[in-house]
Amino acid sequence: METSTRQDWLSVLAHTPPPRLRRLLGPQLPPAPQVEWLRRAETGLVMLQGRAGGGGARFNLGEASVSRASCRINGCLGHGWALGSNGEHAELIAQADALLQDPARRDGLLAQWITPLRAERAARREQAAREAAASKVEFFTLVRGNEMNEMRAAFSDPVHDSQRCFRAALAALAEPLLPQTLPALPAELPGLMPATAALLYALLDQDVSVWLPPLPADTLASLRFHTGLRLAAAPEQADFVVLPLGAPPPPLAALKAGEPEYPDRSATVLLETAGFNAEQVEADGPGFAAPRRFGVDGAPDGFWRQWRDNHARFPLGVDIFLICGERVAGLPRSTRVKEG
Incomplete structure (x- = not known):
């Protein structure tokens, strides 16, 4: 499995609203006894950095809340990170990440989960771009x-x-x-x-x-x-x-x-x-x-x-x-x- 493939599905999951993720993943997630939690959801702060003009010296832009979780399902280790303090979001991502690393299930889950979620994300971004264009003033x-x-x-x-x-x-x-x-x-x-x-x-x-x-x-x-x-x-x-x-x-x-x-x-x-x-x-x-x-x-x-x-x-x-x-x-x- 290529690293870029895993990065792609983690990005798609992190950008999906938690209620939508819960509805989509819920029927496929294993019962609670089959999930070994290595780290239940926890929230902390990370410092975001920027560069002046895109290429200048680094400076601290500000702090952001990030939630993370880790679990093991059928021997596959999954991690989840999500911006904000919604611990459930991070735990859903961790479980999905573990299931997606199972070679026997990966292709089917990619088609069921990641493909439609990626399309929805693209539609949200297109809608935001249209709204921004509509408010443009010459x-x-x-x-x-x-x-x-x-x-x-x-x-x-x-x-x-x-x-x-x-x-x-x-x-x-x-x-x-x-x-x-x-x-x-x-x-x-x-x-x-x-x-x-x-x-x-x-x-x-x-x-x-x-x-x-x-x-x-x-x-x-x-x-x-x-x-x-x-x-x-x-x-x-x-x-x-x-x-x-x-x-x-x-x-x-x-x-x-x-x-x-x-x-x-x-x-x-x-x-x-x-x-x-x-x-x-x-x-x-x-x-x-x-x-x-x-x-x-x-x-x-x-x-x-x-x-x-x-x-x-x-x-x-x-x-x-x-x-x-x-x-x-x-x-x-x-x-x-x-x-x-």
Whole structure:
């Protein structure tokens, strides 16, 4: 058996929604006493890496939840890995992997399982591509009416400056509550701090939605032109929630927290503050060499209590960029805080 063949069926199984996998595999799986579990499902974190520009130096992109399981069936060893924290998904994959390694059954199971699942995966990807194409907006139609007169410039070097700010945002999340000064700033956007404007230009595109409080027309026109701004009707529906200084925040528990299978489908909050201090909480967790003290001037009432509740939902929950002027401090959901 070629390694690429096994890699192919593991990929197909991992990309199949668990309910569909359960219905398809269920009639063929052996009774529980015939399955020797070497490792029942367990969930952990892996660090995803990227390269700047596709070929530059490696950098840590962020953490992702992964579930794994291992079993033996009739002497054949099977392993299962699945993105997310759904242990049943990993165990289904492990059992299917073990059965598919039986030469006497492989061809039949490939035809019954992998061929239709591969076709369904291709159809899902084609549907996603069609939906993306349907939402495509030609560049010259982005600005209409008098918005061109109101629009402001973004970065002086749009490609490289946005990449530098994106890497700085990742660094802020990799070293939580250690303020970073952004390396490039755009022209002023009325109603927003410089770092908020920079992060919006670096993070937004037409595939994500953002909730904004009322802002000046030229700010909205500039964001719409440079990012393809797609506004959400309510904070609870948004991928990004922007809270300028003094804006009343929605409860963190009301925002998108992701799903067990896809915890990354959660909201990111850009919260402007009056300043940073070291007087409110002691924080630790992934990314801390040692506990770090931190505080936020003008934090919303009950902010740190809400954050503890948010952390308790990990790996679900929201992530926050705390912003003051040109500086950003990352607050990922994995960070634990203790007040006092």
